[in-house]
Amino acid sequence: MQKPSILIVDDQRDVLTSVRKDLQSLQDFFVLEECESAAEAVEILEQLDAQGELAALIVCDHIMADQNGVDFLIELNKDPRFKSVKKLLLTGLATHQDAIAAINMANIDRYIEKPWDPGDLLHNVKILVTQYILRSGVDYQPYLPVLDQDTVYQELQNRT
Amino acid sequence: MTKLNQHSSSSYPSNLQWLVETYFSDPQKCIRLKPGEILIREGELNERLFLVLSGVLMGYMKMPGGGQMEAFRVMHHRFVGGPSFFSKSFTSLNTVVAQEESVVAYITQDQKPVFDGVHHSLEEQFMPFMVAELIHRQHRIHKIGLEKEKALKALLRSEKMASLGQISAGIAHELNNAVAVVKRNSDWLCSNFARILQENYPDQSASFQMGMQEGRKISSREARQKTIDIQNRFGVSRDMAFKIARTGVPDDQLKALADADPGRLEQLIFFWEMGATLNDVLVASNHAVHVVKTIKELGAQRSERKPGMDVVECLDEAVTLLASPLRKVTLDMLMAPLPPIVGNKGELVQVFINLMQNACECMASAHTPNPTLQIQSVASDAEIIITIRDNGPGVDPRLLPRIFEPAITSKTGGRTVGLGLGLTIVERLVDSYGGSIRAESQPGDTVFTIRIPFGGDHAKA
Numbered sequence: 001m002q003k004p005s006i007l008i009v010d011d012q013r014d015v016l017t018s019v020r021k022d023l024q025s026l027q028d029f030f031v032l033e034e035c036e037s038a039a040e041a042v043e044i045l046e047q048l049d050a051q052g053e054l055a056a057l058i059v060c061d062h063i064m065a066d067q068n069g070v071d072f073l074i075e076l077n078k079d080p081r082f083k084s085v086k087k088l089l090l091t092g093l094a095t096h097q098d099a100i101a102a103i104n105m106a107n108i109d110r111y112i113e114k115p116w117d118p119g120d121l122l123h124n125v126k127i128l129v130t131q132y133i134l135r136s137g138v139d140y141q142p143y144l145p146v147l148d149q150d151t152v153y154q155e156l157q158n159r160t
Numbered sequence: 161m162t163k164l165n166q167h168s169s170s171s172y173p174s175n176l177q178w179l180v181e182t183y184f185s186d187p188q189k190c191i192r193l194k195p196g197e198i199l200i201r202e203g204e205l206n207e208r209l210f211l212v213l214s215g216v217l218m219g220y221m222k223m224p225g226g227g228q229m230e231a232f233r234v235m236h237h238r239f240v241g242g243p244s245f246f247s248k249s250f251t252s253l254n255t256v257v258a259q260e261e262s263v264v265a266y267i268t269q270d271q272k273p274v275f276d277g278v279h280h281s282l283e284e285q286f287m288p289f290m291v292a293e294l295i296h297r298q299h300r301i302h303k304i305g306l307e308k309e310k311a312l313k314a315l316l317r318s319e320k321m322a323s324l325g326q327i328s329a330g331i332a333h334e335l336n337n338a339v340a341v342v343k344r345n346s347d348w349l350c351s352n353f354a355r356i357l358q359e360n361y362p363d364q365s366a367s368f369q370m371g372m373q374e375g376r377k378i379s380s381r382e383a384r385q386k387t388i389d390i391q392n393r394f395g396v397s398r399d400m401a402f403k404i405a406r407t408g409v410p411d412d413q414l415k416a417l418a419d420a421d422p423g424r425l426e427q428l429i430f431f432w433e434m435g436a437t438l439n440d441v442l443v444a445s446n447h448a449v450h451v452v453k454t455i456k457e458l459g460a461q462r463s464e465r466k467p468g469m470d471v472v473e474c475l476d477e478a479v480t481l482l483a484s485p486l487r488k489v490t491l492d493m494l495m496a497p498l499p500p501i502v503g504n505k506g507e508l509v510q511v512f513i514n515l516m517q518n519a520c521e522c523m524a525s526a527h528t529p530n531p532t533l534q535i536q537s538v539a540s541d542a543e544i545i546i547t548i549r550d551n552g553p554g555v556d557p558r559l560l561p562r563i564f565e566p567a568i569t570s571k572t573g574g575r576t577v578g579l580g581l582g583l584t585i586v587e588r589l590v591d592s593y594g595g596s597i598r599a600e601s602q603p604g605d606t607v608f609t610i611r612i613p614f615g616g617d618h619a620k621a
Contacts, residue, residue, distance in 0.1 A: 013376040014440035017433075027399055034380040034402075 001142040004054035005031040010061035022118040038072035056132040062091030073106035086128035184211045184265035193258035206252040207269040209245040215262020219254035232297040332452045346441045364431040371435025378408040407432040469503035478512035485520040489531040501614045519550035526553040546610045555601040
């Protein structure tokens with residue numbers, strides 16, 4: 001079984017670590033990659049792509065010093081190689097306008113406000129990686145312990 | 161006749177004397193008014209043109225919706241009733257009231273014109289004085305309007321500030337209480353955890369202490385670079401190797417632990433993480449305290465300002481207070497003595513500290529070689545000019561035009577340094593001194609220039 005990556009992007013180290021801790025239970029099935037900027041996340045995505053490895057999800061902070069999360073995800077969405085990567089925006093500054101721009105242009109799958117509830121974050125992350133695994137064509141059976149059951153059921157129904 | 165010709169050939173203002181003598185010197189056509197006495201009433205019949213001989217009169221205009229507005233104020237040798245007299249409406253446009261004991265002379269609508277050598281009609285003879293009178297009144301109304309607008313703006317600002325001050329004081333109280341609990345309790349956890357660790361896992365105590373004291377100093381990029389090396393040396397998983405690299409625990413310490421028992425490395429991550437997490441809590445609490453303080457300052461009412469403030473002294477005090485960050489930079493002070501201004505020391509010191517601290521932080525985080533901070537003071541005819549210059553990396557040109565806006569902030573070392581309100585507060589303070597602040601920046605040369613006018617009380621309400 002290969003371990004697809006989950007990229008966590010936040011320019012604040014304490015926040016980055018907190019997110020990682022909340023996703024710790026996925027670590028036997030996914031590689032949790034910490035990135036402190038959008039540029040670093042791009043580097044890792046390129047690396048994964050070059051090595052033929054999978055990136056399942058990006059959990060991205062909104063307001064960052066260099067490039068903000070929405071702009072980064074919009075840019076990423078233009079690259080056909082990373083279109084299928086699931087995108088979750090984590091934001092402390094949720095304005096209506098930003099949310100609309102993000103969802104429409106970057107094809108963001110989930111939008112979660114800071115401070116987040118750890119159970120809620122994990123649940124949403126599980127839904128997204130489940131969708132990713134079931135749509136990527138890899139065998140989903142080995143991942144079942146961490147997949148979201150309702151989503152698995154829905155995805156399988158959609159197949160038929 | 162020669163006398164008359166002389167009058168008419170000279171410029172108009174000298175004609176006033178002739179007009180006064182010719183038309184307004186009949187003692188029968190003079191009115192003496194007591195203070196408060198009404199000369200004419202708005203909307204009522206008035207067939208006379210008045211000239212003020214002494215005293216002061218005020219003209220008022222009814223406001224739509226009640227009340228009255230000041231329209232003009234006239235004294236010696238100014239005219240009243242001109243518009244109704246010459247427009248032939250003979251209806252008074254204003255109510256005119258004597259402010260003090262006053263004397264006015266008048267002519268009536270049937271006044272025959274006296275030939276002045278050039279002009280035959282009253283209209284021609286009086287025209288320049290009527291125009292002057294109207295311009296006078298228009299200027300006054302304009303001035304009143306401007307003053308009202310200014311007062312209104314100041315009122316709005318002070319109301320906004322007052323409510324922001326009240327709200328922030330409330331927030332500060334509640335938040336500071338909450339933060340105090342977080343801080344005190346994490347201190348307690350730190351010391352007790354440290355003690356338990358010392359007793360039960362003495363060889364892990366150092367890693368806990370390191371996490372707690374130094375925090376997360378290794379970037380994700382640095383940690384990733386070291387990961388493979390650690391993986392190979394200690395035969396641990398990639399995930400664990402990354403976490404070990406993130407701690408920044410020195411190699412010899414890692415080796416000592418691994419040699420004793422390979423399981424110790426996993427323990428190390430846990431104990432270091434415990435320390436780093438407590439450090440996060442403390443740093444975040446301090447950040448919260450700082451944010452509350454900044455909001456409070458932003459909403460604070462202005463402190464008392466006194467004349468005789470020496471700005472050079474304020475600069476010296478700021479330098480003294482910033483002794484520790486300034487130790488790492490070369491300080492170049494080019495101070496010319498400055499004329500005193502009306503000011504508050506605390507406010508001025510705050511402005512300078514803010515700018516100097518920004519400069520020091522920028523140079524420190526960019527590891528600028530030979531970091532230099534230059535502070536210069538000069539006085540021009542009307543202003544004192546302070547420049548604060550550093551040779552740091554400079555401000556992003558995209559950010560520069562918006563640098564004084566709130567929430568424009570830069571972050572260093574994976575941590576937020578402020579609320580992004582420092583420069584907003586600086587600008588607001590300088591503005592309240594009637595001064596200005598400008599930022600110019602290119603890599604290696606960033607200058608903030610503050611100009612404050614001196615002389616007179618320029619402090620705004």
